[in-house]
Amino acid sequence: MPSVEAWPLLEHPVLCSSQSAKVCMTCRFFRHQAATNGMSILACALHRALVPQGAHLASRCECWSDDVLSQKQKNPGQTWV
Numbered sequence: 001m002p003s004v005e006a007w008p009l010l011e012h013p014v015l016c017s018s019q020s021a022k023v024c025m026t027c028r029f030f031r032h033q034a035a036t037n038g039m040s041i042l043a044c045a046l047h048r049a050l051v052p053q054g055a056h057l058a059s060r061c062e063c064w065s066d067d068v069l070s071q072k073q074k075n076p077g078q079t080w081v
Contacts, residue, residue: 004043005035007048010052011052014047014049015061016059016061016062022064023060024044024057024060025057026066029044029045029046029047030051031043042055044061046063
């Protein structure tokens with residue numbers, strides 16, 4: 001199985017701009033880890049693709065999952081990190 005670093009880049013039209021909290025960073029499929037050179041690798045586990053640096057803050061795909069946000073609404077008193 002290829003390393004996450006070898007995954008292709010997630011680009012338009014799959015990755016689209018978003019002006020809400022529905023961005024890659026808030027998606028349950030979003031992952032991050034350190035690369036061998038120490039830089040952060042941002043990835044989508046669903047698409048098995050890398051998310052361009054910065055796109056995780058202002059972009060999403062049509063498969064965005066609100067799992068975390070729905071849990072926040074169900075458990076408003078719980079502390080979320």
